[in-house]
Amino acid sequence: MFRNTSQVAAEAFAAAFGKSPEGVWSVPGRVSLMGDHTDREDGLSFGYAHPARSAAAVSRREDHTIRVVTDLTEEQVETTLAELQPPAEHSWKDYPLGTVWAAIGHIQSNPGNGEEPAPTPTGLDIFLTTDLPIGGGLASSASICGTVSMAINELWGLGLSNEELAAFGYHVENHYVGASTGMSDHVTVLCGEEGKNVFYDARGSDLSLIDAANLVEESLVQMLVETGEMHRNWEDVITERHNACDRVAKALGYQFLREAPTEEFAAATHLDETDRRRANYVVTEIQRVLDLVRIVRTEGAGATGHLFNESQRSLREDYEATTQRVDLTTELALASGAIGSRMTGSGFGGSVHVLIPQEHVQQFSDTIAAAYAEYGWDAPRVYTVTSSPGARRDA
Known part of the structure; x- marks a missing residue:
């Protein structure tokens, strides 16, 4: 490939x-x-x-x-x-x-x-x-x-x-x-x-x-969908999101949002509403990372689907970092039997990560190809993926 x-x-x-x-x-x-x-x-x-x-x-x-x-x-x-x-x-x-x-x-x-x-x-x-x-x-x-x-x-x-x-x-x-x-x-x-x-x-x-989860034992597969939409890291839209989070941290009296207790953030009434939503994604996402690591270790990957879906919802509604194509891809993944689906990376285009039972892989692949064609979009690149070899000298 x-x-x-x-x-x-x-x-x-x-x-x-x-x-x-x-x-x-x-x-x-x-x-x-x-x-x-x-x-x-x-x-x-x-x-x-x-x-x-x-x-x-x-x-x-x-x-x-x-x-x-x-x-x-x-x-x-x-x-x-x-x-x-x-x-x-x-x-x-x-x-x-x-x-x-x-x-x-x-x-x-x-x-x-x-x-x-x-x-x-x-x-x-x-x-x-x-x-x-x-x-x-x-x-x-x-x-x-x-x-x-x-x-x-x-x-x-x-x-x-x-x-x-x-x-x-x-x-x-x-x-x-x-x-x-x-x-x-x-x-x-x-x-x-x-x-x-x-x-x-x-x-x-x-x-x-x-250690990565043993997905084979759980009959699960990780898939990636390259949507064909591209972003650039220097675009203002990304900087604006980060600046909003910086403003909330400073308004609460901290250098970084990581330092703000969740209860204090939730109770704050003096925050700009848009800034609050941007920060809410970051505050809740930090906790989701901790929950993801814990659940993978204690219950297995099959119990993590809700975390991916909650993260995607917050990326869409709070951080507003998704696109129509990304949203459709995640929705079709869940409709095709995936247990979790989430944008991967900075957003504003890019790729989607899907955690799905092996038995539904072909259905999802067929569904996403048909949907992109119906919208007149170029065909996405869809493939299974696992953690791969790291950085190295090859010659």
């Missing part, structure tokens, strides 16, 4: 640059089970590594030139280390270039101690590819940043862990691209492992890998 992106990148690098790369690194995407947008408020998230991967074939140069070639577009990029600055307008190239920029910033902030001098940045030749849908709610941007950061970490000798490298992607999105995001996606794509779910607590940046 998905390409061997590392092989694609290695072969394309040789064709583009006339030599073999020094190395090839790849990083998966992310399936978010629950907790989207809460990391901005010191909250919790729960997700796992997607089977589709981004890959970067990279070599150092003897000068300070950065060249980036990709099969995502015909545009090629050539710049220098000194010219890297946050741009006024944004596009795909911000993510690889921003990662180089973030790595340089890290080196400048950590100049060494004399005995171990700071690494010296070099020019780079990069070929980049991904099988993740750009803006499709599966953390393509985090995957691309993670792939390039792993290459730089090794080639420049930074000596950082994958969890530390997640900060590069965070800085790219918030300070180079100008998006409003947290750390969750970056931590999940860089630290996820096959057969594991990633529980991330933004307060203290605590990461735990938890």
